[in-house]
Amino acid sequence: MDIRWGAAARRSIVATAIAALLGGLAFPAAAQQPPVRIGVLMPTKSLVGKQGQQGAVVAAEMINADGGILNGRRIELVVYDTNFQPAEGVGAAQRLLNQDKIKFIAGEISSTVALAVVQLAQANGALFMAAVPKHPDVTASGYDRVFRLNSTTAMDARDFDAVLTEKVKPTKVAVLAENSDFGRLTIANLRKLFGSKVVAAEAYDMTQNDFSTLVTKVKGSGADLVCIAGSNMEQYGNILRLMQELKLDAKRCVMPGILNSEGVRVAGAAADNAFSADIYVPSLDNPLNKRFVAAYQAKYKETPEKIEELGFESIWLLAQAMQKAGTADDPAKVAKVLHDNKWDTPRGVVAFDKNGQAESGALINLVVKDGKLVPAP
Template sequence: MNHSNRPLRRRLLAAVSATLLATCAALPPAAFAQGEPVKIGVLMPTKSVIGQQGQQGAELAAEMINDQGGILGGRKVQLIVYDSNFQPVEGVAAAQRLINQDRVKFIAGEISSTVALAVLQIARANNVLFMAAVPKHPDLTKSGYDKVFRLTTTLDADSEYFDRQLLERVKPQKLAVVAENTDYGRYVIEGSKKRFGDKFVAGETFELSQSDFSTLMTKVKASGADTVCIVAGKPEQAANALRAMGTVGLQARKCTATGVLNNQILRLAGDAAEGAFGSDIYVSTRRNPLNDEFVKRFQAKHGHVPEKVEVLGFESVWLTAKAMAAAGTSTDTAKVAEALHKNAWATPRGEIRFDAGGQSQARDYVDFVAKGGKLTASQ
């Protein structure tokens, strides 16, 4: 064996190594991250219909951004999705896993106000940016934390609008509210009690695991209510409640809290939903370039048009990623939060801004009524 070339080979290897080290040292830190995916954590109650709606919207946002070439020099957006299961304990555990295990600095999504309020504390303790999609409790954007944002309207705004519609257009003499036993549901009941006074005749709550509403609706029937308003985050529970009204022979006008009534409920409830009315902040027919593309892509992928929950899930990821791009960072949550606060943002709902607390500024509401298995804008 010829050993005479070993010193030469060693010198060549040393020279190559030194050159590589010098080249790497000259590169900016971002160059090492080039090509690495940008992680965004997503919390949703993924076993439920509404959670799946939100997840579908979030996933389409990442897909559309990646199809456009990604962000921050071509990096792809990678979603890490965990099930929060409508339970604060599970939501907190999922958030901690995202932060400690997956090293995520940005969390998007969520449906439940109770879960979101618990996750907010974890986000705050870890300097994580939290872009909440659907939670409505006002306290979420009154915490003083400058890295929490909310895309949907608040319960205060929804209740004020819908109660005004009831008072001016429906004029119930005896109102009953049937609500989920959560911060959200209890908040609506208390607000309706104050606004309707003696005309508020019943406020009943149900558990998130409940599927049989016949006993509850029998109690509501005994109250003599002429209008029953259903407050349910889960479409399957709203549908079961509507069916139970027919089962027990409760002849009353059917309404849902703002943001509840959607096509999923109509599909699940069938004829029992006929005549139900409500309102929301999004319709798929809204015309702007981003909504046109969003609706087209969503319908091609899922076979039906998106609704409010899908669009809010979409926006939670879309705006988080777009703000990272505007701020020029995937790690500095303060810079991304600053970008979100100071800019206007294009969304499928139109242009939105965030106030100092992180609350998005709402557009006009749209009123709906269920007719012939479809939601029709009411006049």
């Protein structure tokens, strides 16, 4: 009798153990769903690229803290450096598409890099969410899976041209612009706006670090307004410093969407009274912005600005659209959902036009006072 009881007990114990093991495995199986992988392209060795990447990281962490998307799948970012160079950007995008098998790409700062990536995305049926590039052609290809979050130079002009012509009222204008699609377009737009009042237009390379000759030329032009168009804050910060050192007595405009606190830090006191405009300030009063700013400050001990916010948006909106579309594998479905809906972001409600361009309201005029970038009076 004892032997039979022992056998039964052993069978019961084994059955219980198996049931417990299977039951225990059921829950981790859900947690072990494959992550949703999103490619991120940024010039990560630069300050501006680092800011964009950090914004993207905060978005992924917030989404994962909320339980992920599509029944618990986590967001995983695969980040590659583009170094502001089209060839490196194309190489990075090819790795994402061919090596990593990723069909959703976000980020980038440079318009020239973005224009090259658009072609690759279209050839591979991928979705590209361009965060910062400003050249209008980024969303002019007709490909319905390309989106842009930042305002374009033309959109900026709707508000900022009036500031230049009606408030600043320069008699002579000089332009210092990076040698990129964005920089060249800025020069062309200012020539159209001011005509013969543009007395100097100088381009600099994206890797250049000596600006003494260019600033000397601008000083010799007699310009009473100098406009800088460059996405690399180390460069425009050093240009502002050099203008002060050479006692170039002119009003200083950093074209919309570029100036931020890191650029002001690089320039130091030379940035005071420089003015610009942008689509975002961290003091905007809405729940998602407050949460984003708090999460960014907690992680990086800094207050985020426009570049960080657009990096955040590029991941946040892709994830929200994937959730609404019910897929992280079909770029066409996700693109349609992005086009067909309005989206809450830290800067407010965003909607995309038929070309994939985001619209979110008028620019906020900004000025540097005592080393801080603040809304202009």
